[in-house]
Amino acid sequence: MLELLTDRFSKALERLRNTRKLTEKQLNDILRDIRMALLEADVDYDVVKTFLKRIRERALTEDLKNNLSPAESVLLTVYEELVKILGETKEDLKKGTVLFVGLQGTGKTTTVGKLAYYLKGKGFKVALTSTDVRRPAAILQLQRLAERVEVPYYSAEGEEDPVKIAQIAVKRAKDEGVDYLLLDTAGRLHIDEELMEELRRIKETVNPSEILYVADAMQGQEALRAAKTFHETVGLTGVVLTKMDGDARGGVALSVREALGVPIKFMGVGEKLEDIEPFYPDRVAQRILG
Ligand code: GDP
Numbered sequence: 001m002l003e004l005l006t007d008r009f010s011k012a013l014e015r016l017r018n019t020r021k022l023t024e025k026q027l028n029d030i031l032r033d034i035r036m037a038l039l040e041a042d043v044d045y046d047v048v049k050t051f052l053k054r055i056r057e058r059a060l061t062e063d064l065k066n067n068l069s070p071a072e073s074v075l076l077t078v079y080e081e082l083v084k085i086l087g088e089t090k091e092d093l094k095k096g097t098v099l100f101v102g103l104q105g106t107g108k109t110t111t112v113g114k115l116a117y118y119l120k121g122k123g124f125k126v127a128l129t130s131t132d133v134r135r136p137a138a139i140l141q142l143q144r145l146a147e148r149v150e151v152p153y154y155s156a157e158g159e160e161d162p163v164k165i166a167q168i169a170v171k172r173a174k175d176e177g178v179d180y181l182l183l184d185t186a187g188r189l190h191i192d193e194e195l196m197e198e199l200r201r202i203k204e205t206v207n208p209s210e211i212l213y214v215a216d217a218m219q220g221q222e223a224l225r226a227a228k229t230f231h232e233t234v235g236l237t238g239v240v241l242t243k244m245d246g247d248a249r250g251g252v253a254l255s256v257r258e259a260l261g262v263p264i265k266f267m268g269v270g271e272k273l274e275d276i277e278p279f280y281p282d283r284v285a286q287r288i289l290g
Pocket of ligand 1: 275
């Protein structure tokens with residue numbers, strides 16, 4: 001996970017091995033290496049700037065703590081600032097209707113299945129539905145997932161209007177005392193105004209408890225730009241990062257919390273149903289720093 005960053009950070013911090021006192025020059029060299037590493041990982045430019053500024057300030061103003069060597073002290077500062085930009089642990093999901101939004105191919109439908117499995121495992125009553133009327137294959141995929149997880153899939157036979165489909169499912173979920181109705185929305189390859197309008201209408205009609213943006217960690221700045229548009233349109237309450245098991249560079253993971261102010265709640269770490277975990281910033285930061 002995020003091996004590129006691990007490699008680059010360890011090389012940057014290697015500079016400090018065996019030094020007794022941190023010089024201004026050494027600090028500059030390390031910060032330059034870290035800056036390169038973050039930009040190479042496709043982290044948002046403003047986020048990189050903020051991150052480096054915080055590390056510099058702390059490295060210059062904080063005395064060495066608890067007899068730590070300069071290397072350990074900088075490492076600790078980098079770790080703490082990494083945790084900060086990755087955000088807080090926010091795995092809790094408000095009960096009600098959870099909308100999943102995002103672009104096609106990011107792993108949205110798979111994520112709905114995984115979260116159904118996860119929440120059912122916690123003892124909650126879960127149901128699924130999809131408003132992706134333009135892509136019958138996507139609906140079929142979610143129905144199959146519902147069968148595998150053994151939770152109901154609410155279909156609205158013959159109904160073509162995504163807003164009506166959502167409405168019917170929400171009513172049924174209420175009638176049946178469902179804790180979480182997971183609602184997969186249409187995926188497109190690119191953002192278009194029609195999709196945004198559809199999401200706005202679904203949101204107004206069903207008053208969701210959560211709106212989760214599914215982001216592919218393998219994509220960089222484009223995923224972040226798309227996330228911003230979705231956020232401006234419907235107001236996201238959280239992000240799920242998928243494909244964190246691959247060789248993602250880390251750009252989205254490190255940028256999205258700071259750039260959008262929205263927490264990363266879960267991460268996908270494989271293709272199987274159980275391959276989902278709450279997002280723990282401290283653990284991810286530890287992984288990055290080896
Ligand atoms: P959607 O178009 O956004 O609904 O995408 P899908 O749910 O169909 O997923 C697209 C592909 O990504 C599928 O082959 C999934 O198995 C795969 N995928 C989804 N999540 C993950 C993940 O966390 N890790 C890996 N390795 N693959 C994933």
